[in-house]
Amino acid sequence: MGAAASGQLTVGEPGTARIAVDLLGGDHAPAVVVDGALRACQADPALHLLLVGPLEAAGEVLRALPPGEQARISTLPIAPGDRVESWVESGVRSAVLAVAQGAADAVLSAGNTGATVTSAALGLGRRPGVRRPPLAAVLPTAAGRLVLLDVGSSVDPDEETVAMHARLGSAYASVVHGVAEPRVGLLTIGTERGKGDRLRRELPPLLAGLDLPGGGRYIGLVEGNDVVTGTIADVVVTDGFTGNVLLKGLETAYAEIGPPHDPARGVPPRAALLLGVEGTVVVCHGAASADDLAAGIAFAAQLHRQAAVAAMAEIETQRGVP
Amino acid sequence: MGAAASGQLTVGEPGTARIAVDLLGGDHAPAVVVDGALRACQADPALHLLLVGPLEAAGEVLRALPPGEQARISTLPIAPGDRVESWVESGVRSAVLAVAQGAADAVLSAGNTGATVTSAALGLGRRPGVRRPPLAAVLPTAAGRLVLLDVGSSVDPDEETVAMHARLGSAYASVVHGVAEPRVGLLTIGTERGKGDRLRRELPPLLAGLDLPGGGRYIGLVEGNDVVTGTIADVVVTDGFTGNVLLKGLETAYAEIGPPHDPARGVPPRAALLLGVEGTVVVCHGAASADDLAAGIAFAAQLHRQAAVAAMAEIETQRGVP
Numbered sequence: 140m141g142a143a144a145s146g147q148l149t150v151g152e153p154g155t156a157r158i159a160v161d162l163l164g165g166d167h168a169p170a171v172v173v174d175g176a177l178r179a180c181q182a183d184p185a186l187h188l189l190l191v192g193p194l195e196a197a198g199e200v201l202r203a204l205p206p207g208e209q210a211r212i213s214t215l216p217i218a219p220g221d222r223v224e225s226w227v228e229s230g231v232r233s234a235v236l237a238v239a240q241g242a243a244d245a246v247l248s249a250g251n252t253g254a255t256v257t258s259a260a261l262g263l264g265r266r267p268g269v270r271r272p273p274l275a276a277v278l279p280t281a282a283g284r285l286v287l288l289d290v291g292s293s294v295d296p297d298e299e300t301v302a303m304h305a306r307l308g309s310a311y312a313s314v315v316h317g318v319a320e321p322r323v324g325l326l327t328i329g330t331e332r333g334k335g336d337r338l339r340r341e342l343p344p345l346l347a348g349l350d351l352p353g354g355g356r357y358i359g360l361v362e363g364n365d366v367v368t369g370t371i372a373d374v375v376v377t378d379g380f381t382g383n384v385l386l387k388g389l390e391t392a393y394a395e396i397g398p399p400h401d402p403a404r405g406v407p408p409r410a411a412l413l414l415g416v417e418g419t420v421v422v423c424h425g426a427a428s429a430d431d432l433a434a435g436i437a438f439a440a441q442l443h444r445q446a447a448v449a450a451m452a453e454i455e456t457q458r459g460v461p
Numbered sequence: 462m463g464a465a466a467s468g469q470l471t472v473g474e475p476g477t478a479r480i481a482v483d484l485l486g487g488d489h490a491p492a493v494v495v496d497g498a499l500r501a502c503q504a505d506p507a508l509h510l511l512l513v514g515p516l517e518a519a520g521e522v523l524r525a526l527p528p529g530e531q532a533r534i535s536t537l538p539i540a541p542g543d544r545v546e547s548w549v550e551s552g553v554r555s556a557v558l559a560v561a562q563g564a565a566d567a568v569l570s571a572g573n574t575g576a577t578v579t580s581a582a583l584g585l586g587r588r589p590g591v592r593r594p595p596l597a598a599v600l601p602t603a604a605g606r607l608v609l610l611d612v613g614s615s616v617d618p619d620e621e622t623v624a625m626h627a628r629l630g631s632a633y634a635s636v637v638h639g640v641a642e643p644r645v646g647l648l649t650i651g652t653e654r655g656k657g658d659r660l661r662r663e664l665p666p667l668l669a670g671l672d673l674p675g676g677g678r679y680i681g682l683v684e685g686n687d688v689v690t691g692t693i694a695d696v697v698v699t700d701g702f703t704g705n706v707l708l709k710g711l712e713t714a715y716a717e718i719g720p721p722h723d724p725a726r727g728v729p730p731r732a733a734l735l736l737g738v739e740g741t742v743v744v745c746h747g748a749a750s751a752d753d754l755a756a757g758i759a760f761a762a763q764l765h766r767q768a769a770v771a772a773m774a775e776i777e778t779q780r781g782v783p
Contacts, residue, residue, distance in 0.1 A: 252651070281717065291650055294658045328613055328705035329574070329747070336616045336702055363709030364748075367717060380658055381703050383650035387685030388707050392714045395603065395689060395721055399714075425651070426686075 164250025
């Protein structure tokens with residue numbers, strides 16, 4: 140990796156959140172990430188950023204802030220190496236390492252999903268029993284927020300992987316959304332017996348036998364419409380291919396014509412949390428806008444402030460009383 | 462099957478469309494199908510229906526129409542057999558047979574997709590080279606109508622099957638939507654090289670080499686958001702599992718918060734056309750409303766009147782000039 144933090148961030152004032160931002164990740168990096176980082180800083184005075192990437196891009200953020208605010212920005216310079224691809228991916232690797240070393244509280248990247256998942260699994264460690272950490276997205280529904288996972292980490296998962304994702308998703312809904320006894324559904328294409336592919340036919344008995352964290356319960360098969368209405372499930376598990384396609388379709392529909400009305404809350408960030416790793420890693424789409432990136436940074440800060448990852452780990456290890 | 466038409470419909474007056482309606486198909490059959498059939502009759506004076514199912518259900522439609530209109534209704538009674546499942550599925554089999562025998566022009570069913578596809582393939586025959594006939598849905602976008610296929614027929618297709626679906630979808634967009642040189646995209650989860658599963662990695666060279674009907678051209682990988690915007694593809698091919706989940710999600714989102722504004726046309730019917738068979742077979746969701754069923758019947762009538770299936774077959778057999 141070869142990069143070292145040029146300025147260590149102040150540790151742990153109450154309310155402070157130190158987010159390592161991958162300036163190199165995303166289709167329009169670094170320009171759009173620079174914009175997003177600035178907007179996030181302007182919206183949250185207790186936010187500190189560790190900007191990981193080319194020094195000149197980090198400098199743009201610094202110069203745009205008033206002198207009294209510049210202490211909230213640290214930089215971790217990365218210079219182009221011989222191979223462009225490894226250079227770009229070293230952004231997220233260095234950001235993850237900064238969290239592992241205690242120099243930041245959470246990571247935000249809009250870069251390649253595979254590189255982010257691998258960097259986080261290696262750099263932060265996976266929770267016990269987790270093979271492939273899933274990305275969990277949050278969708279607005281008229282009935283409240285819905286957790287959809289996986290949305291791009293496990294393209295072709297086996298049954299055990301999806302079962303673990305059901306556990307992680309249940310913990311997420313319990314801790315982050317405050318849902319008592321989350322209802323967990325399996326996404327398929329028809330609720331008649333025998334519908335769907337092999338994975339969908341073999342999973343229901345396995346899911347029905349799980350002890351889900353936070354008092355979660357498996358409520359059976361759900362369909363694409365149930366992800367929109369949110370009336371029968373709080374958490375929906377699926378493979379990462381289907382989840383990614385559905386997420387990008389629904390998010391774009393909501394952006395074009397307005398999201399479902401959720402009386403209790405605003406629109407959730409268009410960002411996903413990587414579950415099953417020992418740290419807070421938030422991922423934006425490659426095509427994320429500056430506002431999406433600012434929302435992703437704010438989401439990472441919120442998760443850090445509520446100590447969400449530790450709280451999820453705690454309830455994941457509790458066993459239910461039969 | 463054992464059922465025979467009790468009243469042959471009048472053949473082929475100009476503008477007349479004779480639709481065989483499966484009264485037994487759908488989650489709320491026959492009541493909701495009866496309602497849908499009535500609404501379709503009231504909206505289209507040149508519509509004739511062959512009602513396939515229990516006589517008492519067909520009688521409800523008849524009694525609700527003015528005496529002078531009752532000649533537009535014929536019945537094909539089906540009584541419960543020993544096994545409920547085979548009785549229900551015999552509805553769509555008998556409806557397909559009525560088309561094969563010339564007693565109706567098209568089929569409408571909201572019943573089990575697998576039974577409909579199998580009945581149509583056996584009863585009407587498949588087009589040359591078609592292994593598994595796909596279901597093609599139409600979605601509204603701000604840029605016009607978009608054909609999404611397959612949406613539930615082939616859950617785990619091989620490469621050759623998806624390639625044939627690309628050909629059939631291109632013919633559909635050309636004939637039914639009047640698109641010159643349809644742009645055909647392959648749905649995946651990221652356009653970087655190496656993303657997606659094995660199917661998605663192996664298909665692009667095969668699709669790029671196809672001679673697509675109607676002057677269609679393969680434009681490469683697309684994502685869930687592109688199915689909503691409609692700006693880069695007129696036709697999107699995918700496996701039937703992903704297509705079904707995305708379709709049900711987007712249709713429900715559009716029903717809850719309004720569809721994308723299409724300046725040229727209204728909202729397309731929430732019904733899919735079975736492609737690659739020698740006849741017109743339209744499928745509604747199991748959970749279809751009476752309005753959905755009426756729209757599906759009207760769609761079947763429109764396709765018959767424009768001789769869409771014959772026109773698609775004609776351009777499918779033409780070879781492009783290199």
